[in-house]
Amino acid sequence: MSFKVPRGTQDILPGESEKWQKIEGIMRHLCHVYRYPELRTPMFESTELFQRGVGDSTDIVQKEMYTFEDRGGRSLTLRPEGTASISRSYVEHKMYGYADQPVKVSYLGPMFRYERSQKGRYRQFVQFGVEAIGSKDPAVDAEVIELAMRVYQEAGLKHLKLVINSLGDKEVRDAHRDALIAHFEPHIGEFCADCQKRLQQNPLRILDCKVDAANPLIEQAPQLTNYLNEESAAYFDQVKKYLDALGIDYVVDPNLVRGLDYYNHTAFEIMSTAEGFGAITTLCGGGRYNGLVEEIGGPESPGIGFGMSIERLLLALEAEEVALNIENDLDLFIVAMDEDAKLKAVELTSSFRVKGIATEIDYAGRKMKAQMKAADRLNAKYVIVLGGSELEEQAANVKNMETGDQEKVPFHDLVNYLLAHK
Ligand code: HAM
Secondary structure, three states, X not given: OOOOXXXXXXXXXXXXXXXXXXXXXXXXHHHHHHOOOEOOOOOEEEHHHHHHHOOOOOHHHHHHOOEEEOOOOOEEEEOOOXXXXXXXXXXXXXXXXXXXXXXXXXXXXXXXXXXXXXXXEOOEEEEEEEEEEOOOOHHHHHHHHHHHHHHHHHHOOOOEEEEEEEOOOHHHHHHHXXXXXXXXXXXXXXOOHHHHHHHHHOHHHHHHOOOOOOOHHHHOOOOHHHHOOHHHHHHHHHHHHHHHHOOOOOEEOOOOOOOOOOOEEEEEEEXXXXXXXXOOOEEEEEEEOOOHHHHOOOOOOOEEEEEEEHHHHHHHHHHOOOOOOOOOOOOEEEEEOOHHHHHHHHHHHXXXXXXXXXXXXXXXXXXXXXXXXXXXXXXXXXXXXXXXXHHHHOEEEEEEOOOOOEXXXXXXXXXXXXXXXX
């Protein structure tokens, strides 16, 4: 019998996991600078939270959730995204009462969607996201977009495109919805069974249907931009003004609708324009969700945020052939020539590690030559060889593996020497 990881999931092995940590480090640093402390929520929530939050008519809720009943008969769902959970937490902990609004938080962790797995689309993926809840200042929209762009720029990506749109307020969406129904209704027979249901439930979802994408009626559909009222248009202008002030380039795409129900006003996606990136070009998606907090039982608290997966960021780095600057982290390898030397090596290794010097020794009973080879393979910065004469002299040669230089250092000075040189 042999076991494999479940479809759509992956093991991140050492060698690869360093890249993840590097990216996560960039994210954590930026969250510190932009003041988005981490909020950790459970990996599963009550199913109803996502039905109400993400929306009953979305693909996520209809087809992609990992939903199960626990032994107490409760329906629970592995989180497919973070915004609903963060909003729940905002309400549950009465964060709307905090003196400082918006409440700005970030999250980083696995999300689960039962999707057709392919390159860039997984069933378990790691999403980094931020949410700012409790303000409808368009400057917050610009801040959130800037932060998302900064993550990619700091990682070294160059081929990026920011696409923005306004989905307007409720009045705008209702008028657009009526226009969509009038547009599609006479021809709805040509569409897939899902779209036929979507017509009354949420006709906006027809626009991003994967089955009917090629139907010309989709391209000819009434565009939401043409229904923007004065207030929504003014809000969108403000967002653009702030983006201009920040020097952030963008393209306005009236067809950008996003696949979750909670959005209104600002919607945005960041795409990779790198050649060979593959079919799925969206790296990051986000937008404003005024009304979501009320939908799940809280007071009026407008919010905005984004989500991005580390998987897609790494694919974009690969497509642009950007190498992450990952430091060689082994400072020292101690080669021991015999049993007595091994005893000293174990003792020294421990004392070095206490001081933060990354140290490795041989645990495979290898001869000196094989130990030297291992030190080479592991890319150790320094090597110390311990034998009878070193123990006698209480001093050893420290060899710099890059330059080949050696220096004799007494045992009691080794820590200081290594700390000064590593
Ligand atoms: P979303 O567009 O569903 O939005 O996902 C955001 C990002 O998560 C995508 O752009 C992509 O990077 C990543 N992602 C989604 N599904 C997968 C998958 N199957 N495999 C790999 N990566 C994936 C949301 O999730 C919203 N909660 C974003 C948001 C936060 N809006 C406001 N605040």
